[in-house]
Amino acid sequence: MSQTQGTQPFVLFDNVQKSYDGITLVVKSFNLGIDKGEFITLLGPSGSGKTTCLMMLAGFETATHGDIFLDGRSINNIPPHKRGIGMVFQNYALFPHMTVAENLAFPLEVRGFSKAEREDKVRKVLDMVQMDKFGGRRPAQLSGGQQQRIALARALVFEPSLVLMDEPLGALDKQLREHMQFEIKHLHEKLGITVVYVTHDQSEALTMSDRIAVFNDGIVQQLAKPADLYERPTNAFVAQFIGENNKLKGRVKTLTGDTALVEFADGQQAEALAVNCKGVGQPTLCSIRPERVRIGSQASLYATEGQVIELIYLGDHIRCRMSVYGDDSFIVKIPNAGDGTMLSVGQTIKVGWDKNDCRALDA
Structure with missing residues (x-):
């Protein structure tokens, strides 16, 4: 993992808080630095604040307090579509009326790529996720695992430097889920992108991550490498939640x-x-x-x-x-x-x- 230019990490949450009602803090004083090229997982039970942190980074939620920086600049007031971030959701969020190739070309079209560039990038990304023969199909004609591959391809097609994944494998069966964990990890290593991944599945977090931030009640309980988290938990919550x-x-x-x-x-x-x-x-x-x-x-x-x-x-x-x-x-x-x-x-x-x-x- 390489540190970005200067001393500031590639992604920085600086004393970020989030409240929906002005009283209860869903996220309490969240501080986290993520290096360029790092795969970091936000892990915790439902309602612990991990998805809220991801949505604030994506721009779909606004921080009540604090700053979020991307590559050295504050993105608090930048709308989601101008942040240049790839997103993968659990429900795939593919357009049902478009073919696979059209789904993948859409984010490129929005960004003003020419037809020839779009076709070239779509072909490359389909090949990358081993779906090169499926460009003409509609999402409804694909299995769950194939749809998830296309959702992943759509997040990667415009070559973002940061990709956010919110429980992306939650709808898959156990065997396919484990297979996709390794595929995503290998793609991350090959492309060198920065990934922020949200899950409540501890084995998934241990398998895939460079570091894991364990959340509970809006607070990071421990931030460490998978082996350190498992072998050396610092409090009872982490000890019982991991393994x-x-x-x-x-x-x-x-x-x-x-x-x-x-x-x-x-x-x-x-x-x-x-x-x-x-x-x-x-x-x-x-x-x-x-x-x-x-x-x-x-x-x-x-x-x-x-x-x-x-x-x-x-x-x-x-x-x-x-x-x-x-x-x-x-x-x-x-x-x-x-x-x-x-x-x-x-x-x-x-x-x-x-x-x-x-x-x-x-x-």
């Missing part, structure tokens, strides 16, 4: 450097990495990924005992629900190594993990 997580409620007994000694509901104690806990005597939530837990002879130096409550066979792994530290919803993912490792419901077994994989967060 599956065990959440053990406890109270901080002692704090020594970056280590918290935590006491759990059943009176047992364990060490955790002190990431975001309020202090000695305060409640905390210890977060541990199910795949980081080891059982039996593989349990690491730090260990306790757990009782097996439920076993579910999922092909590549076995999902084991256990009672650990008085919590009956503790999950362990056991890789299916095909060695016949068998557990049984009711069995008590050693359970362990590395201290650094257990993060003491806000309660």
Whole structure:
């Protein structure tokens, strides 16, 4: 990712707020810099403010407070069609009475390209999304996946430097959705465009993004690379929203450097990495990924005992629900190594993990 000319990022949200009624802030003091060529995802549950931020960048919503800059200039007062931004929506938004080629030529016509230029660009972009034989068809004659490819092509046809995507794969089935994730990512890498992508699907965000901004209640909870977000969540919301997580409620007994000694509901104690806990005597939530837990002879130096409550066979792994530290919803993912490792419901077994994989967060 290259930094743009000077010190200012290519896209900059500077202390942006949005309210629809003058009282409730849907977006609260949003600050974000996006480098040229970066693929950044705004991720969060419905109503968290992510789509509102995208619509303010597109120009379909106006910021109540703050500035939005594109390539060094404020775009607050520039109408959407003059911002030079490509858009892809979940519902495709293709003109039903036009052929595929006419749909793709339309944004070029609006921008004053000649007929020969339009035909050349449409041919190139159809080839790029592997739809070169479909120019003469109407949208109704295409499958959902084909329509989404055309919607993507229309956003790219006038070669914008910035493309915004709002839940673009939401209407597709799982297999096609996963296929399109890789296609979009490969197109991004090939063309070097800047992409701002909105989704509530965490696996989609992890697969595609250079960085992810996790939203909740109008605030960015954490902005980081996918691996950092997954491995090192800074608060309980991010830990539970990104991937599956065990959440053990406890109270901080002692704090020594970056280590918290935590006491759990059943009176047992364990060490955790002190990431975001309020202090000695305060409640905390210890977060541990199910795949980081080891059982039996593989349990690491730090260990306790757990009782097996439920076993579910999922092909590549076995999902084991256990009672650990008085919590009956503790999950362990056991890789299916095909060695016949068998557990049984009711069995008590050693359970362990590395201290650094257990993060003491806000309660």
